[in-house]
Amino acid sequence: MRVNGRTLVREARRRSGLTQAELAERVGTTQSAIARLEAGATSPSLARVDQVVRACGFTLVVELDEAGRVDPDEWQRAERNLALTADERLVSAVRAAQFVLAGRQAGSRRRRAARTSP
Numbered sequence: 001m002r003v004n005g006r007t008l009v010r011e012a013r014r015r016s017g018l019t020q021a022e023l024a025e026r027v028g029t030t031q032s033a034i035a036r037l038e039a040g041a042t043s044p045s046l047a048r049v050d051q052v053v054r055a056c057g058f059t060l061v062v063e064l065d066e067a068g069r070v071d072p073d074e075w076q077r078a079e080r081n082l083a084l085t086a087d088e089r090l091v092s093a094v095r096a097a098q099f100v101l102a103g104r105q106a107g108s109r110r111r112r113a114a115r116t117s118p
Contacts (some may be wrong), residue, residue, distance in 0.1 A: 012052070037052070
């Protein structure tokens with residue numbers, strides 16, 4: 001999967017529940033610099049993206065993988081999904097999306113509570 005710095009920073013900031021201004025304060029820059037980074041107006045180094053992602057409370061993991069190599073676990077999941085009917089795949093996808101949404105909402109509530117507690 002191809003991902004660029006702006007996408008990583010924006011997603012990390014959103015998942016952490018931080019505003020651009022709050023993130024900027026954590027990394028010692030301005031809100032407008034974060035906005036430019038997220039808009040793709042700048043090309044940050046990998047080290048800078050890592051610094052900003054860490055300020056959001058996440059770890060950036062970068063690894064090399066052989067092009068075209070398929071993980072056996074992914075292949076097995078694909079085979080299981082192909083054995084399902086279209087309706088069953090749809091139900092599975094909806095459940096997965098609901099699970100992710102519930103996790104994000106719980107994380108947002110937890111972060112809000114942490115910011116408001118003394």
